[in-house]
Amino acid sequence: MSGFSHLDDQGNASMVDVGAKQATRRTATARSIVALPPEVLAKFTEDDIQTKKGSVFQTAIISGIMAAKKTGELIPLCHPIGMDNCQVTIRLNEQQELVIDCTASITAKTGIEMEALVGASVAALTVYDMCKALSHDIVIKETKLIEKTGGKRDFKRA
Structure with a gap:
């Protein structure tokens, strides 16, 4: 009807049936960028x-x-899946922003990109929570999918 996979023929919310799909290796990396004010950056030492x-x-x-x-508990129509691996890295970029990458992988019938996006997002929120006593001028600028493999099509952001 609409081209959205989470809507049925009547336009109602529906979980996608993945029962007939083949399990394949799937990976995804998501990134959140956090801008920190000077008073927080002043506390940055030894990585x-x-x-x-x-x-x-x-x-x-x-x-x-x-x-x-x-993720399956937080996003209503997301399948509850296990993960083979999940890695979160945090680094300071040239603009003095935190770059938080979350890479997740699984061999399954459905993807892992929502898990990577949720992981990067909550890591960014945790930075905010832990640093808000220093300043409330912390900005979570963006969260986006960087790449994914497996499933119908691969994706890699330019």
Whole structure:
């Protein structure tokens, strides 16, 4: 009807039936960019930010992985799937912004891109939560899919 996979013939929300699909190897990488104000950047030393709550990056990495594992519970029509692997990395780019990448993989009948997107998003939110005592002028600028493999088609952002 509409071309949307999560709508049935009457336009109602519907989970996609993946029962007849073949399991294939699937990977996805998503990225969130976080702009930090000077007072937060001033706390950046030795590839991390330490606060009274602890290591910002290590906490964000753990929260991103935990969130990716719960994607099927958070996104209503997303299939609950396991993951073969999930990696979250955080680095400072040339513009002095945090670049948070979440890469997830699985061999399954359905994709893993939502898990990567949720992982990157929650890691960014965790950075905000851990640094908000220093400044509320933290901006999560964007979250986007960088690439995915497996399924109907591969995707790679230019």
